[in-house]
Amino acid sequence: MACVFVLPRAILHFKIAHESGKETDAIKSLSIKLFRFGILMFLLALFFGMLLWLKFDIGGTWLSIKLVLVGLLFIYFIVSGGLLYRAIKQGSFLDGIALRLFNESSLLLAIPIIYLAVSKNA
Secondary structure: OHHHHHHHHHHHHHHHHHHHOOOOHHHHHHHHHHHHHHHHHHHHHHHHHHHHHHHOOOOOHHHHHHHHHHHHHHHHHHHHHHHHHHHHHHOOOOOHHHHHHHHHHOHHHHHHHHHHHHHOOO
16 A cells, blocks of 8 residues: 555655756666555455455445445556656656645545445444
């Protein structure tokens, strides 16, 4: 989960370093590794989540809503990867405010996911 929150922030720092003319190789390398690690963790979480869902027949409305939100969070992460790719290959970035808003918008998905996980038995 940390990769979802850190990658957009890393892209923002990459933009700031790029615009100020500072060395960007370290932040670029870190961002690529962060994206790859995040994809791996998402795939593992998806695999084990599906295993629990199918093997133990866990279901309900809360799970359906949570799966949709997790899917949206995955799409958010893929979009972050697209922004990273665009920054590396083309050297173009979103506006600084747009990147900050994009960075914080992941919480709009994460908070309901956490709530659904915690309150499912309530």
